[in-house]
Amino acid sequence: xxxxxxxxxxxxxxxxxxxxxxxxxxxxxxxxxxxxxxxxxxxxxxxxxxxxxxxxxxxxxxxxxxxxxxxxxxxxxxxxxxxxxxxxxxxxxxxxxxxxxxxxxxxxxxxxxxxxxxxxxxxxxxxxxxxxxxxxxxxxxxxxxxxxxxxxxxxxxxxxxxxxxxxxxxxxxxxxxxxxxxxxxxxxxxxxxxxxxxxxxxxxxxxxxxxxxxxxxxxxxxxxxxxxxxxxxxxxxxxxxxxxxxxxxxxxxxxxxxxxxxxxxxxxxxxxxxxxxxxxxxxxxxxxxxxxxxxxxxxxxxxxxxxxxxxxxxxxxxxxxxxxxxxxxxxxxxxxxxxxxxxxxxxxxxxxxxxxxxxxxxxxxxxxxxxxxxxxxxxxxxxxxxxxxxxxxxxxxxxxxxxxxxxxxxxxxxxxxxxxxxxxxxxxxxxxxxxxxxxxxxxxxxxxxxxxxxxxxxxxxxxxxxxxxxxxxxxxxxxxxxxxxxxxxxxxxxxxxxxxxxxxxxxxxxxxxxxxxxxxxxxxxxxxxxxxxxxxxxxxxxxx
Amino acid sequence: xxxxxxxxxxxxxxxxxxxxxxxxxxxxxxxxxxxxxxxxxxxxxxxxxxxxxxxxxxxxxxxxxxxxxxxxxxxxxxxxxxxxxxxxxxxxxxxxxxxxxxxxxxxxxxxxxxxxxxxxxxxxxxxxxxxxxxxxxxxxxxxxxxxxxxxxxxxxxxxxxxxxxxxxxxxxxxxxxxxxxxxxxxxxxxxxxxxxxxxxxxxxxxxxxxxxxxxxxxxxxxxxxxxxxxxxxxxxxxxxxxxxxxxxxxxxxxxxxxxxxxxxxxxxxxxxxxxxxxxxxxxxxxxxxxxxxxxxxxxx
Numbered sequence: 001x002x003x004x005x006x007x008x009x010x011x012x013x014x015x016x017x018x019x020x021x022x023x024x025x026x027x028x029x030x031x032x033x034x035x036x037x038x039x040x041x042x043x044x045x046x047x048x049x050x051x052x053x054x055x056x057x058x059x060x061x062x063x064x065x066x067x068x069x070x071x072x073x074x075x076x077x078x079x080x081x082x083x084x085x086x087x088x089x090x091x092x093x094x095x096x097x098x099x100x101x102x103x104x105x106x107x108x109x110x111x112x113x114x115x116x117x118x119x120x121x122x123x124x125x126x127x128x129x130x131x132x133x134x135x136x137x138x139x140x141x142x143x144x145x146x147x148x149x150x151x152x153x154x155x156x157x158x159x160x161x162x163x164x165x166x167x168x169x170x171x172x173x174x175x176x177x178x179x180x181x182x183x184x185x186x187x188x189x190x191x192x193x194x195x196x197x198x199x200x201x202x203x204x205x206x207x208x209x210x211x212x213x214x215x216x217x218x219x220x221x222x223x224x225x226x227x228x229x230x231x232x233x234x235x236x237x238x239x240x241x242x243x244x245x246x247x248x249x250x251x252x253x254x255x256x257x258x259x260x261x262x263x264x265x266x267x268x269x270x271x272x273x274x275x276x277x278x279x280x281x282x283x284x285x286x287x288x289x290x291x292x293x294x295x296x297x298x299x300x301x302x303x304x305x306x307x308x309x310x311x312x313x314x315x316x317x318x319x320x321x322x323x324x325x326x327x328x329x330x331x332x333x334x335x336x337x338x339x340x341x342x343x344x345x346x347x348x349x350x351x352x353x354x355x356x357x358x359x360x361x362x363x364x365x366x367x368x369x370x371x372x373x374x375x376x377x378x379x380x381x382x383x384x385x386x387x388x389x390x391x392x393x394x395x396x397x398x399x400x401x402x403x404x405x406x407x408x409x410x411x412x413x414x415x416x417x418x419x420x421x422x423x424x425x426x427x428x429x430x431x432x433x434x435x436x437x438x439x440x441x442x443x444x445x446x447x448x449x450x451x452x453x454x455x456x457x458x459x460x461x462x463x464x465x466x467x468x469x470x471x472x473x474x475x476x477x478x479x480x481x482x483x484x485x486x487x488x489x490x491x492x493x494x495x496x497x498x499x500x501x502x503x504x505x506x507x508x509x510x511x512x513x514x515x516x517x518x519x520x521x522x523x524x525x526x527x528x529x530x531x532x533x534x535x536x537x538x539x540x541x542x543x544x
Numbered sequence: 545x546x547x548x549x550x551x552x553x554x555x556x557x558x559x560x561x562x563x564x565x566x567x568x569x570x571x572x573x574x575x576x577x578x579x580x581x582x583x584x585x586x587x588x589x590x591x592x593x594x595x596x597x598x599x600x601x602x603x604x605x606x607x608x609x610x611x612x613x614x615x616x617x618x619x620x621x622x623x624x625x626x627x628x629x630x631x632x633x634x635x636x637x638x639x640x641x642x643x644x645x646x647x648x649x650x651x652x653x654x655x656x657x658x659x660x661x662x663x664x665x666x667x668x669x670x671x672x673x674x675x676x677x678x679x680x681x682x683x684x685x686x687x688x689x690x691x692x693x694x695x696x697x698x699x700x701x702x703x704x705x706x707x708x709x710x711x712x713x714x715x716x717x718x719x720x721x722x723x724x725x726x727x728x729x730x731x732x733x734x735x736x737x738x739x740x741x742x743x744x745x746x747x748x749x750x751x752x753x754x755x756x757x758x759x760x761x762x763x764x765x766x767x768x769x770x771x772x773x774x775x776x777x778x779x780x781x782x783x784x785x786x787x788x789x790x791x792x793x794x795x796x797x798x799x800x801x802x803x804x805x806x807x808x809x810x811x812x813x814x815x816x817x818x819x820x821x822x823x824x825x826x827x828x829x830x831x832x833x834x835x836x837x838x839x840x841x842x843x844x
């Protein structure tokens with residue numbers, strides 16, 4: 001059933017575009033001429049409902065291991081963390097007003113906002129913060145999501161009703177940024193029994209502190225939010241926010257075209273022109289803290305030679321990949337730090353590896369790979385042939401096909417092994433039984449990429465290639481230990497330069513998100529839609 | 545049969561590669577995975593888990609969903625009425641339209657009308673459900689704006705009228721998976737009956753053609769068609785998976801897809817038991833229907 005359906009959906013993508021074009025003529029006939037954004041100059045007005053599609057039923061608890069990507073939208077609108085991503089993505093105050101770091105860097109003290117109430121009217125306090133961390137996140141047997149991000153946190157202590165202290169086992173400069181990333185504080189008075197398995201909370205009406213609260217959860221259909229009258233901040237403009245469960249991305253597009261949705265992420269970028277031509281809809285691109293990579297398993301001796309890795313990057317036409325699968329919405333990556341992290345990103349590395357098959361051949365030759373039978377490179381009589389596992393998700397299938405073609409041009413034979421996503425994760429991620437694979441990382445808005453690169457994370461944590469390098473380990477630890485921004489910037493600049501040189505992963509590209517929004521919808525910050533959820537109180541609908 | 549299906553499913557789904565979605569995520573460490581597997585009880589042998597499942601199932605407890613921690617029976621109970629409504633509407637459409645059309649084709653055999661209708665039913669069988677679904681959404685929801693594109697009911701107003709409006713497109717799309725087969729069966733069965741001696745007798749003894757068709761041709765031709773419809777129910781449930789996905793219809797098909805992708809073992813088994821039960825009940829209904837239509841069959 002699974003493979004057949006995914007083939008269907010893949011084919012649906014191309015067929016839909018054709019179908020959409022076929023009916024576009026009558027669509028424009030039924031709609032009056034395109035109007036420009038209405039009354040943008042007039043100030044915000046209160047009222048109205050915004051509808052947003054999500055792909056599946058959400059789990060309304062940011063720490064539940066079952067809170068998948070579709071849960072992020074609502075959880076960021078209803079729960080508050082100690083911090084939230086600022087509009088520049090640097091950590092900004094949320095439930096915490098301010099924070100300080102001890103001189104040894106081993107403890108952080110957060111001053112909490114006073115007078116905050118939960119949506120059920122009970123007072124919020126430092127006890128809730130301590131409960132969230134000590135009794136949920138740091139409890140190993142609960143398996144809380146994102147637990148790995150807090151490996152450096154020993155415990156959280158209540159100093160007084162409005163102050164908490166995080167005690168650390170090592171320096172952790174990114175703590176405030178990590179606390180802005182899916183780290184909503186949970187209500188102790190509601191969840192003490194089994195905090196991650198309380199279904200009346202996760203799948204019902206949770207008690208929260210954010211600008212909106214859940215009104216009704218209808219499984220398989222929708223989750224509606226209304227204003228939280230107890231919210232500490234400014235009263236939200238919107239009266240209601242409805243998340244509808246629409247699993248098919250093409251149906252989502254149809255709903256945006258028919259005006260049933262006010263904002264959505266356009267996953268099927270092939271439809272972008274069709275959406276652009278519709279009146280009343282705006283198409284915008286947003287930066288993401290995300291990058292695609294090709295991981296070459298470092299237990300395979302062919303890939304431990306840096307010249308081979310560099311040759312591959314020269315051989316892969318990354319600009320062509322961006323153009324073909326992302327329709328140009330992306331830029332070439334040469335390090336793990338994305339352009340969205342403006343304070344740290346080093347743009348000078350962008351042109352480091354131009355598409356250059358001749359250079360690739362030269363580097364491979366230097367590494368001992370010479371032309372053999374049938375144009376396939378060989379070394380010690382063995383041809384350069386390996387398998388790349390392809391997980392069926394997003395753009396991975398076409399990307400792998402393009403890489404296969406590019407590597408063939410320099411004499412490297414790649415066999416593609418396409419797998420259903422869940423089975424793929426088990427083989428490549430859990431068991432690490434793979435030679436090469438393409439995927440992506442999304443991470444908190446901070447350049448601390450320790451979890452994905454440090455030697456200690458090789459094999460069973462997030463260091464997928466299993467690359468181990470003392471010099472890189474040193475940089476990663478320096479970045480975590482740096483106490484001021486300028487020192488951190490310098491460390492991460494060097495980290496970008498070094499990773500672009502040694503290529504622990506082969507960096508492919510930084511994708512951008514395409515959002516489609518109704519021209520009546522105002523006040524949405526220029527962030528990825530999931531990050532914009534932290535600012536949903538500022539969104540408003542212009543009167544038609 | 546239901547017991548057999550459950551045992552087979554239980555062992556097969558546990559053999560399938562992968563694991564529960566909470567464990568099979570990129571951003572979960574080996575330590576977390578171990579904790580979660582232990583928490584879900586999946587570290588125990590399959591046979592032990594099956595024995596426990598059977599012990600619960602005979603008491604009506606199908607266990608809890610790994611994805612939501614809700615009871616499996618509750619999750620299925622929420623979705624079952626939606627699928628029955630959708631499949632029922634599609635079946636009614638298929639029978640209501642398919643039988644008259646098949647009969648007309650048989651009566652006007654080899655006419656232009658017969659050829660056109662045959663071509664249409666061949667097309668109906670060939671068109672993929674998801675494609676037809678999206679095209680109908682683009683026409684009726686996006687361009688004409690006369691019907692809703694997704695869901696079972698309006699978010700603002702949940703009324704019978706809204707529910708019927710939401711039912712139209714998915715029911716029509718799902719009907720295309722079985723309607724052409726009903727038409728073809730009806731046509732060939734009616735053609736066969738028309739050649740029978742008793743039809744000629746009925747016509748020659750002066751019965752009005754209308755009476756001959758309704759009382760003799762239709763009734764006798766329905767016997768094979770009814771058994772064909774019984775066999776079409778599983779196909780209808782299969783088609784519901786794609787239809788429910790395209791139209792965001794919260795039914796068992798979508799639930800089954802989520803359960804399979806997320807390796808929600810208890811939910812997959814619960815759904816198999818329900819699907820097997822539906823098949824058994826359908827066979828029973830078909831058998832009973834026989835006794836009503838076919839005078840030669842009597843339930844012993």
